[in-house]
Amino acid sequence: MFSGLMLNAWESASIVAVVAGVVGFFIVLRGAAFAAHALPNGAFAGAAGASLIGVDAIAGLAVFSVLGALTIAALGRRARHDVATALVIVVMLGLGSLFLSMTTEYAPEIYSLLFGEILGVSSSELIPIAVIGVICIAAVFIVYRPLMFSSVMPDVAEARGVSSGLMEVIFLVIVALTTTMAVPVVGALLIFSLLISPAAAARSFTDRPFTAMGLSVLIALGTVWSAIALAYLSNLPIGFFVGSIGAGTYAAGRGWVAWRRNRRASPRLGAAGGSPAQALST
Amino acid sequence: MTAFLSPIFEPGFFSNLPVQTALLVGGVVAVVSGIVGTFTVMRGQSFAGHSLADIGTAGGSASFLLGISPLFGFVAMNLMAAGVMEWIGIRRPRGRDLATGIVLGAALGLAALFLYLDATVSSTTGATVNVLFGSIFTLPSSLVPVIVIFSVVAAGIVLAMYRPLILSSVSADLAKAQGVPVRLVGIGYLVALAVAVSLSAMTIGAILSTALLIGPAATALRITNRPGRAAVIAAAIGVAATWLGVLLAYDSYYWFPSRGGWPVSFFVVTLIFLIYVGSQLRFRRRPRAERSSTATQAA
Numbered sequence: 001m002f003s004g005l006m007l008n009a010w011e012s013a014s015i016v017a018v019v020a021g022v023v024g025f026f027i028v029l030r031g032a033a034f035a036a037h038a039l040p041n042g043a044f045a046g047a048a049g050a051s052l053i054g055v056d057a058i059a060g061l062a063v064f065s066v067l068g069a070l071t072i073a074a075l076g077r078r079a080r081h082d083v084a085t086a087l088v089i090v091v092m093l094g095l096g097s098l099f100l101s102m103t104t105e106y107a108p109e110i111y112s113l114l115f116g117e118i119l120g121v122s123s124s125e126l127i128p129i130a131v132i133g134v135i136c137i138a139a140v141f142i143v144y145r146p147l148m149f150s151s152v153m154p155d156v157a158e159a160r161g162v163s164s165g166l167m168e169v170i171f172l173v174i175v176a177l178t179t180t181m182a183v184p185v186v187g188a189l190l191i192f193s194l195l196i197s198p199a200a201a202a203r204s205f206t207d208r209p210f211t212a213m214g215l216s217v218l219i220a221l222g223t224v225w226s227a228i229a230l231a232y233l234s235n236l237p238i239g240f241f242v243g244s245i246g247a248g249t250y251a252a253g254r255g256w257v258a259w260r261r262n263r264r265a266s267p268r269l270g271a272a273g274g275s276p277a278q279a280l281s282t
Numbered sequence: 283m284t285a286f287l288s289p290i291f292e293p294g295f296f297s298n299l300p301v302q303t304a305l306l307v308g309g310v311v312a313v314v315s316g317i318v319g320t321f322t323v324m325r326g327q328s329f330a331g332h333s334l335a336d337i338g339t340a341g342g343s344a345s346f347l348l349g350i351s352p353l354f355g356f357v358a359m360n361l362m363a364a365g366v367m368e369w370i371g372i373r374r375p376r377g378r379d380l381a382t383g384i385v386l387g388a389a390l391g392l393a394a395l396f397l398y399l400d401a402t403v404s405s406t407t408g409a410t411v412n413v414l415f416g417s418i419f420t421l422p423s424s425l426v427p428v429i430v431i432f433s434v435v436a437a438g439i440v441l442a443m444y445r446p447l448i449l450s451s452v453s454a455d456l457a458k459a460q461g462v463p464v465r466l467v468g469i470g471y472l473v474a475l476a477v478a479v480s481l482s483a484m485t486i487g488a489i490l491s492t493a494l495l496i497g498p499a500a501t502a503l504r505i506t507n508r509p510g511r512a513a514v515i516a517a518a519i520g521v522a523a524t525w526l527g528v529l530l531a532y533d534s535y536y537w538f539p540s541r542g543g544w545p546v547s548f549f550v551v552t553l554i555f556l557i558y559v560g561s562q563l564r565f566r567r568r569p570r571a572e573r574s575s576t577a578t579q580a581a
Binding site: 031033036037075082085086091094095097116189193196239240244246 | 323384386388393394395401487489490544558
């Protein structure tokens, strides 16, 4: 379980989990789940295109996910954001299906790009994954304050001179880079689960940004580690475990919130039927 | 006349049975997607619409294991997912995308499992590509009546609650004040969305279903502010793009790499995207449209 190829899997998955935990915190904060789903799907088309012209898959992933991020930002400025995202994702998937129809790639290859293949990471891929991971984390901490500001209070931030358009572009590019490094490890469809489930669960447990971010990293690490171990032991696809453990942690977070609210509310309920603050927080 | 048209319509286009099925099914699905999609865009639920297409793949892949038609797997899975989304909070705009995303993540995990089992246990090859990208040319014509019935159901639900649906889509508060059962309308609409999306995801692939749902409707809402007119325009754009896409895919049989033609979904998606971008350039900022869209966002 800890030898040869599996060692690559543990290392790459741990890097991905740390970055996903940090970036995911902002995705949840900004409510950008759709973009986090769209970019990896679009990146999948890039990988298909890269295999068509015979270049490295990571190059294709990077080009397509960054292009997708810029297009979403550009179209989203003029129209509804979710519409722009939806159109970008379908155009990129359409290109992906065109590329797939032209290559002679076997179905298992496509499956592993979509759903991840823990044994598919080679030692030579480990370096670019680590480098991109460091860039993402560094970028998040460089723009931490303005990004936080414009995520929580976009109008106030705008008035103080933080351009929310610029922040949107920077944020989407960071998500795109995270995608690039994560797709070879956990697959295009499941990186999404790793991006939002741990962060959403962490937010149920704490309101402090740094604590939530750290907790989200820990939950992400716990998710991938147990997913790898279970996938190794059961021989089932890793994506299944990432997806279900992710949903499980989120459910646990929601359960925690409900339990705490009940416990706090019960002595007061008889008197006023819940305070205005409670009504706001639901 | 025939000699004049043959460069456009490759020989045998209209007499080919798979093409006839594709035109018929594609047209029906495009009309329903246009009608339902108009409300999806107005309600800002594009993500839910797209997610249902992806979530359905879990049902579609499970049905290969059970040996039933994927269509029923899609519909069953989507109705269940719509129920869960509604239950964990699709109504609040802020947490809505998150609720959708969590359900989507869990369903994709299941899809991974089922597709893996398809390949190993029941050795159904090509299930991944078939379920995700669909194939309009390989539809059995026996499925056509079922698709038409489901389409009528989805469109019927939307038309039956047409006015309350418009009101609650534009402003939930206003609708509530007028005595519209907003939550019930929302659930009814989600059912229609789930059925429409399963149909299109099953017949023309998960990608295309999102394109047909969102693209024509977003374009139509650029052109007009009136929901009814927008639904008609959206249906027309969807049908035009689908038919043209089928035609181009048929013609592309002899094009470069020549491995049996280019995929229909590529053509349809590209056409829809170009129409949308074109409408953006032609119908720039319209104050009323802008205001009503921010109102929907706030709602």
